[in-house]
Amino acid sequence: AQSVTQLDSHVSVSEGTPVLLRCNYSSSYSPSLFWYVQHPNKGLQLLLKYTSAATLVKGINGFEAEFKKSETSFHLTKPSAHMSDAAEYFCVVSDWGSGGGADGLTFGKGTHLIIQP
Amino acid sequence: DSGVTQTPKHLITATGQRVTLRCSPRSGDLSVYWYQQSLDQGLQFLIQYYNGEERAKGNILERFSAQQFPDLHSELNLSSLELGDSALYFCASSGTARQIEAFFGQGTRLTVV
Numbered sequence: 001a002q003s004v005t006q007l008d009s010h011v012s013v014s015e016g017t018p019v020l021l022r023c024n025y026s027s028s029y030s031p032s033l034f035w036y037v038q039h040p041n042k043g044l045q046l047l048l049k050y051t052s053a054a055t056l057v058k059g060i061n062g063f064e065a066e067f068k069k070s071e072t073s074f075h076l077t078k079p080s081a082h083m084s085d086a087a088e089y090f091c092v093v094s095d096w097g098s099g100g101g102a103d104g105l106t107f108g109k110g111t112h113l114i115i116q117p
Numbered sequence: 118d119s120g121v122t123q124t125p126k127h128l129i130t131a132t133g134q135r136v137t138l139r140c141s142p143r144s145g146d147l148s149v150y151w152y153q154q155s156l157d158q159g160l161q162f163l164i165q166y167y168n169g170e171e172r173a174k175g176n177i178l179e180r181f182s183a184q185q186f187p188d189l190h191s192e193l194n195l196s197s198l199e200l201g202d203s204a205l206y207f208c209a210s211s212g213t214a215r216q217i218e219a220f221f222g223q224g225t226r227l228t229v230v
Contacts, residue, residue: 034218043119043207044221090160105150105219107160 002027002093006108014116019078021111023091026072033074034092034105035065044090050074061085086115120144121222123208129228135196138225142189142210148172149191150211150219151183155204166191167214198229 007022025031035047048059055067061084065076074091091108120143130136142149151163153176162175166185177183180198185191195202205226209219 036221041223043121043223044209045119046218046220049218105152105162107152109159 002031002106004091004093004106004108006089006091006111008111009109010112010114012114012116013081015083016080019076019081019085019113021076021089021091021113023074023076023108024072025074025091025093027093032094033065033067034094035059035063035074035076036090036092036107038088038090038110040087047076047089081113081115083115083117086113088112119220119222121208121210121220123206123222123225125225126223127226127228129230130198132198132200132229134198134229135194136198136227138193138195138206138208138227140191140193140208140210140222142191142208143220146210146212146220147189148211148214148219149185149189150209151177151191151193152207152209152221153204154207154224155201158204160207163193172214195227200229203227203229 003026005024033050036044037047038044047063048057050057050067058064063078065074067074088110090110092105094105122141124139147168150165154160163177164183165173169185180196183193205224207221207224209221211219
């Protein structure tokens with residue numbers, strides 16, 4: 001079975017400062033990992049994905065994440081926060097494609113990112 | 118815009134009733150997934166259809182059912198509704214049977230009163 005733990009339910013940073021959203025995962029197989037963003041009253045948008053290629057993954061809007069197998073982590077970072085980054089962020093794991101069970105995408109509980117002016 | 122269309126956007130209904138949520142996937146996508154987002158359970162995978170057939174099942178209640186039609190649109194049927202079924206229901210689609218890089222619709226917010 002697969003699981004995801006987002007270590008912070010809320011993160012508050014000032015505009016222009018770095019963002020770090022933490023995610024740890026558990027998977028019996030070689031997982032695929034994703035970060036999705038959900039703006040208020042909007043659907044989910046894919047920020048970036050890791051599927052066993054380069055461990056440092058670059059996504060949209062300046063976000064990136066690093067897959068660290070030894071630490072079972074997939075933290076999301078951005079060098080400089082913008083007001084438009086305020087949203088809910090979800091770390092997601094899937095091992096369906098690598099031979100795992102049909103568990104679908106497993107979402108973390110989400111991290112609410114607050115940007116202070 | 119993800120290209121996935123869900124209708125209606127909002128739905129208010131009474132306990133015990135039955136509702137149908139509709140999803141049109143992105144053009145050419147064969148897979149449709151349904152997810153439920155609630156405050157206490159977070160985002161949970163319900164069910165996947167691929168090219169008209171059920172492909173994977175998650176935490177879907179027996180009171181809920183889904184189907185995918187020949188034109189690839191999908192419907193999620195929720196019956197004998199309870200207050201706890203109030204949630205945001207998302208549909209997602211992808212081009213393959215693998216649950217990777219699914220594109221999500223904007224959701225249907227169901228309120229059961």
